[in-house]
Amino acid sequence: MERTKDVGEEKKLFKKFGGGSLRIGNKIIKPGETFWELPSKISPAFKDVVRLTDGGTMPPPPPEKKQPEGKKAVFIKQRRGVSNLWWDIVNTETGKVMNEKALKAESADKLLEELNR
Numbered sequence: 001m002e003r004t005k006d007v008g009e010e011k012k013l014f015k016k017f018g019g020g021s022l023r024i025g026n027k028i029i030k031p032g033e034t035f036w037e038l039p040s041k042i043s044p045a046f047k048d049v050v051r052l053t054d055g056g057t058m059p060p061p062p063p064e065k066k067q068p069e070g071k072k073a074v075f076i077k078q079r080r081g082v083s084n085l086w087w088d089i090v091n092t093e094t095g096k097v098m099n100e101k102a103l104k105a106e107s108a109d110k111l112l113e114e115l116n117r
Contacts, residue, residue, distance in 0.1 A: 011036040018049040075115045077108050089115065 015034045016022055022029045029035050034053060042050055073091050075098065080086040086102035089111050099111060
């Protein structure tokens with residue numbers, strides 16, 4: 001028996017969203033990668049992580065969170081652990097630490113000044 005392709009079905013350009021890899025046939029599709037494939041080859045279980053990019057059915061991207069006009073993020077100096085030697089600079093709205101490595105008090109004060117300008 002010979003396999004045949006459905007008449008009228010052609011490959012379309014898709015993009016993989018979300019984490020993890022996806023296998024379709026012998027291909028491994030990584031996150032953020034675009035690939036050409038027949039729509040019938042994509043399992044319904046993966047329709048939420050794979051979106052059509054050239055067919056016009058791709059949903060609009062989620063709106064980006066922007067800070068309201070005139071409102072600045074507030075940063076504070078916070079002690080790292082129980083030590084009085086090492087400090088972090090923290091965004092009070094998100095709780096995100098702005099520095100990669102622990103800072104000494106003088107360096108933390110300088111970074112805090114720059115961020116709160």
